[in-house]
Amino acid sequence: MTKKPSYEELEKRVRELEKEAVDRKRIEEELRIKDSAIASAIDGIALADLEGNITYVNDAALKMWGGDDPSEVLGMSALDLAQSREEAEEIHRVVLEKGGWSGEMAGFRKDGSTIKIHFSASLVRNEQGEPICLMDSFIDITERKKMEEELLIKDRAIASSLQGFAITDLEGNIIYINDAAARMWGTDDPSEILGRSALELAQSHEEAVKVLHEILENGSWEGEIAGKKKDGSLIIIRFSSSIVYNDKDEPICIVDSFVDITERKRAEEALKKSEAELRQLSSRLLQAHEEESRRIGQELHDGLAQSMVAIKVWVEAALLNVRQENPAGVAKSLETVVPLAQGAVEEVRRIARNLRPSTLDDLGILATISWLCQEFERMYPGIGIEKQIEIQENDVPDSLKIVIFRILQESLNNIAKHSQATLVRLSLKETDSNIELTIDDNGAGFDMDHVLSGELSERGLGLASMKERAELPGGSFSLVSQKGAGTTVCASWPIH
Structure with missing residues (x-):
């Protein structure tokens, strides 16, 4: 129980x-x-x-x-x-x-x-x-992964861009640069520049500070600025900078993009200088043309015109003797006319040779060079010329013959006027790919920077003219001179 x-x-x-x-x-x-x-x-x-x-x-x-x-x-x-x-x-x-x-x-x-x-x-x-x-x-991280992938693509694009990119804090201290920016500065290791102030890299610290203030005040800046590379050399960049803001519209950093325009600026400066020289050259060429026309006119007036006047006078005298049936007077007048006419012919030939030597067309450039050298030594007996001709007449294009003659003529004129030389070495030769003309003297030489800078002097005009003559047919021209060491002119043309 x-x-x-x-x-x-x-x-x-x-x-x-x-x-x-x-x-x-x-x-x-x-x-x-x-x-x-x-x-x-x-x-x-x-x-x-x-x-x-x-x-x-x-x-x-x-x-x-x-x-x-x-x-x-x-x-x-x-x-x-x-x-x-x-x-x-x-x-x-x-x-x-x-x-x-x-x-x-x-x-x-x-x-x-x-x-x-x-x-x-x-x-x-x-x-x-x-x-x-x-x-x-x-x-769900789909959107986050998409944003990460987009950011990664942007990061890789910036890193591999040929344009320089940099990020700095609001004080201008560098916290990121891409490879292109590092190479512009002169390094392969971006860590060498990270943490440094971008203001230190500007050629003018004062200008850099002013740019930074404008960025902070206006939110952005764009323009050209000069900087210093790692080795101290000059770099000129086209620079764009803007402030980056967070979601609360607060500034957090500065992003910069820039392109190296150093070579472009040098080319622009060279072009400006070339344009200025061209204007000066054109002005001087017009002046030289007028002076040459005036010289030729003066020579015709003083020489040929005077001879023709004398010939006219003696011919009129001969005609008068003919009417007076004075054979002796006619003979005397005509005998006087003959040397006057011969002198006039020689004067015309001399003027023609100065304008363009007939030997150039009749005998060629090699014979013309020999004639020009002989005339030079006759006029300037204290200056000797050593010739080294290693080219055949047929190997010189017709279009180059007058160019070679004028460069040689101008060089010899400069030597006679300025060099105080006693010896000129002339070389015209054919290499495997070029025709080369070299005129070298043992004279006083000159300061090239002084002669070639500023407005073109008479010598500067001649040098510019030679350079232009050499380069127009596709050749090159160089001139080397130093005080006390003589002058060397060299022109070269490719063989086609």
Whole structure:
């Protein structure tokens, strides 16, 4: 017969049942709260059986997938939602073996589009330690990864750009430069310049400070500025700078972009100088043309015209003697006319030779050079000429003959007027690819910078004229001179 419990035992049992009911209610409330928390979590949360078949998804997970009803995805294999089935199977194996896995992976949405997630999976065990299911949580990082990829592309584009890029703090201290900027400065290692003040790299610290103030005040600046390279040499850059602001519209740094225009500026300066020289040369050439016309006119007036007047007078005298039937007077008049006419002919020939020697057309450049040298030595007996001709007449193009003659003529005139030389060495030869003319003297020489700078002097005009003559047919011209060391003129033309 079973013993009836005592009142105390019954009271104790009631209290135990009441406690169990309270504990159960508390646990149920905690589970309800956890279920609500999981269901309303921003992160996607899913449960799957040990084979990976989905048994639960919260609203966030369903939304990430692109579904409207959990039934659309329940029962599906989570492995089928991965972009790479092989990768998903490997993650599933690791979770079962090691109890968890975390990392980034790519999957498919309901519409087939790609989604990238940060994924954490863990093995859920019961009180006995036995695995009962899988719990997954994930965050949609598709947009973040897209932004990262875009930033990476931009970063690589900036890093590999031929244009220089730099980032500085608001005080002008360099915190980033790309490879092009480093090369412009003269280094292959950007770390050599990081941390330095960009103001130190400007040729004018005062100008750099002014530019920085304008950037900070106006938000940007653009223009040309001169700087110093690592080796101290000059660099001129086209510089654009602007302030970078954060989401709160607060300035955080300065970004600079620049292009090396040093060679372009040098070319512009050379072009300006060349244009100025060309204007001076044109002016002097017009002046020289007028002077030459006046000289020729003077020679015709003083020489040929006088001879013709004398011839006219004696011819008239001869005619008068004819009318007076004075044969002796006629003979005397005509005898006087003959040398006058001969002198006039010689005067015409001399003027013609100065304008263009007939030997150039009749006998060629080699004979003309010999004639010019003989005339020079006759006029300036204190200056000797050593000739070295190593070319055949037929090897000199007709178009170059007058060019060679005029350069030689101008060089000899300069030597006679300015050099105080006693010896001239003349060389005209043919190499494998060029025709080369060299005129070298042992005279006093001159300061090239002084003669070639400023307005063109008479000598400067002659040099400019020779250079232009040499270069017009596609040749090159060089002149080397030093005080006390003579002068060397060299012109060269390619053989076509």
